[in-house]
Amino acid sequence: MPIDRPLKIPQPNLLIVLSGPSGVGKDAILSRLKAAENQVRFITTLTTRSRRPKEMDGVDYKFVSKEAFEDLLRRNELLESANVYGNWYGVPKQPVRDALKQGQDVIVKVDVQGAATIKKIMPEAVFIFLMPPSLKELENRLKRRYTEKPHELEIRLQAAPDELKEVSKFDYTVLNDNDKLNHAIDKIKAIITAEKCKVNPRHITLP
Numbered sequence: 326m327p328i329d330r331p332l333k334i335p336q337p338n339l340l341i342v343l344s345g346p347s348g349v350g351k352d353a354i355l356s357r358l359k360a361a362e363n364q365v366r367f368i369t370t371l372t373t374r375s376r377r378p379k380e381m382d383g384v385d386y387k388f389v390s391k392e393a394f395e396d397l398l399r400r401n402e403l404l405e406s407a408n409v410y411g412n413w414y415g416v417p418k419q420p421v422r423d424a425l426k427q428g429q430d431v432i433v434k435v436d437v438q439g440a441a442t443i444k445k446i447m448p449e450a451v452f453i454f455l456m457p458p459s460l461k462e463l464e465n466r467l468k469r470r471y472t473e474k475p476h477e478l479e480i481r482l483q484a485a486p487d488e489l490k491e492v493s494k495f496d497y498t499v500l501n502d503n504d505k506l507n508h509a510i511d512k513i514k515a516i517i518t519a520e521k522c523k524v525n526p527r528h529i530t531l532p
Contacts, residue, residue, distance in 0.1 A: 338430055340449075347485070348485075365429065365432055366427075371397070405442035456499065456501065
């Protein structure tokens with residue numbers, strides 16, 4: 326007689342790319358997700374800039390020397406990289422490879438330009454665009470951060486309208502409305518669940 330055994334449907338490992346304009350709330354979203362999602366690997370961005378007060382190495386960013394960063398660039402070991410105001414930022418490949426091999430989902434946080442770079446080499450990733458309620462509110466959030474110099478703030482504000490136009494190149498959009506951070510997080514969790522339930526799942530390969 327046949328043995329009645331539960332069917333096990335293999336679930337894909339996902340690379341989730343969270344992006345959006347500067348000041349939209351990507352860090353706040355990731356902080357809450359880290360506290361709730363034990364089976365997801367969050368990849369810390371590398372940077373050559375100096376650590377700011379209250380920042381923790383390996384948590385906010387992984388602070389590395391310019392020489393170490395340039396070595397990764399030469400070896401093509403970065404998913405994406407950018408020079409911002411004289412400092413380098415980039416997402417390392419090796420932690421992504423390690424997490425996927427261990428059967429974990431991976432989340433990376435990048436700017437809109439970085440998301441476009443990753444999409445060229447890993448089009449099967451899940452791309453989520455975090456949307457502000459308005460440009461005015463985005464401006465208010467940037468000003469409340471007190472992390473940018475006036476000229477840096479102006480550059481970010483000027484870039485925001487063009488960045489918002491890129492939303493059609495993403496798979497999903499999530500509104501990060503005022504005082505509704507948990508709603509945005511729930512939507513991101515729902516996106517991950519939906520992707521896990523696809524009949525034809527994504528197949529993530531990292532060159």
